[in-house]
Amino acid sequence: MNIEFTKYQGLGNDFILVDNRGTDEPCLTPEDAVKLCDRHFGIGADGVIFALPGQDGTDYTMRIFNSDGSEPEMCGNGIRCLAKFIADLEGTSSQEGQYRIHTLAGVMTPQIKPDGQVTVDMGMPRLLAAEILTTLVAPDKKAINEPLEVAGKSWLVTCVSMGNPHCITFVEDVAAIELESIGSEFEHHPVFPKRTNTEFIQVVRPDYLKMRVWERGAGITLACGTGACAVVVAGVLAQKCDRVATVELPGGCLKIEWAEQDQRVYMTGPAEKVFTGKI
Template sequence: MDGSELMTDMLVPFLKMNGLGNDFVVFDARENEIALTPEQIAAIGSRTKGIGFDQMITVEPTNSGAYAFMRIHNRDGSEVGACGNATRCIGRLLMDEAKTSNVAILTNAGLLIAHASDSETLVSVDMGVPRLEWKQIPLAEEFVDTRAIELQIGPIDAPVLHSPSVVNVGNPHAIFWVDDIETHDLERFGPLLECHPMFPEKANISLAQIIGENEIRLKVWERGVGLTRACGTAACATGVAAARTGRTARKCTVHLPGGPLGIEWREDNDHIIMTGETEIEFEGELNLNTLTYTKTASGDAAMEPTQ
């Protein structure tokens, strides 16, 4: 040998999960810390060269009294405070592990409580109380009423999008109410609005369309991710904004490209309850040296009966 050491493969197990197509790579870091750079996270999250995900989740130990701490990174490597669909997925795993019907999960946005349902894959999560004041969202300038703020794209006399509702559900959201979400190019406008000077911490941008009594169609451009099949906090923010503006009652169904989420903004305590499906896609091992991976087991789909 020439004196150089052979690098030993560092294999770390992971789960690939999704909540209505909003997909995650999940690492259990409660016994062994997993520290990745933003560049490594982006490489793992690549849809073409990596595992591919909307968010990377690390489950970590905590002394707070919660069952575990959940750390969330977007595909671009940035860290965020909350992700509703990820909380439902992690809640499913931890409830199964603890053999309990509810579990407390600590996040950078606060304590979230996941609840089991009659179905193994259907999970509810208490997302806490929405933040509605302009400083809490936050916005770059003061607005007394955040149900509709002065912000538009397009000509002054004929804006393409305007007057969004803004809500913080662990992260900032702007919801533009439109007649038809398909007539607007969110992939074009999303990046501009996400980084608009009005949002000093950037924002998730949604197009929302009322399609029936207490029924909403939603399309989301997620901060640090891009277009996504589902975004739990966006659905929560939209449900709250719809109730605040009189478009729906406090309980509604939000239909995303990946499927429906039930949203209830409770009147007695202002907490938001979100309910939807979860799925384990597969188990795998990631080589931390090469950032390549192998699948080691199938997930929920493999357990479904054939027709």
């Protein structure tokens, strides 16, 4: 089987995009995705994203397989890349476009701006332990500045779901974190039965944060859009940052707003085509 694809990246978080509008299920298996994401023997990516027909009145449906074959509920950088991919499929890539996209985390609405940046209405954060899927606190409680023992050290963590689980901890120097050795221990900690994404945050100013991330199912990546959204929510809850803040990731910056009026989170950042091909 020949598969045509387009490679996109959002702040270095890179994806293989596949036109899957002909069927309601991904045309590749999770095992296929693992092979394609391999950076030595495949195309190389953090995940494979499928543009499927819309559901329940939406324009499109987004499905994604991580580089380890797991399927996350959502991907912030990925949905910006999907918006650009859809614009290319529709032949409107030079124009502004707005799409309602069905995801496993609910309906997301990315909008392509005149400058090429993409703003996504990421919806409202979920803050109760039962919604995040963590046993760190009681199901009807919020996990804000809770102690968590990882790698022989007690960390203060705040947990947020943006449709997928995030564990956020604020540190003095984000560059000093030995992410390679502790990232997996956070991801697989018993208090996260469905595993978790983990963000380490240094507050430069209330409106400027530095972030490093260990993504569930992908490991260390250059950027995580849902993570950046969760970080600003956690920062507001922990009284460490403003509701509008720039989040600097290794791959670049995202502008995040947790709007006070409607309590929804808005993410703005780039998404760029890298190349097209057939495999």
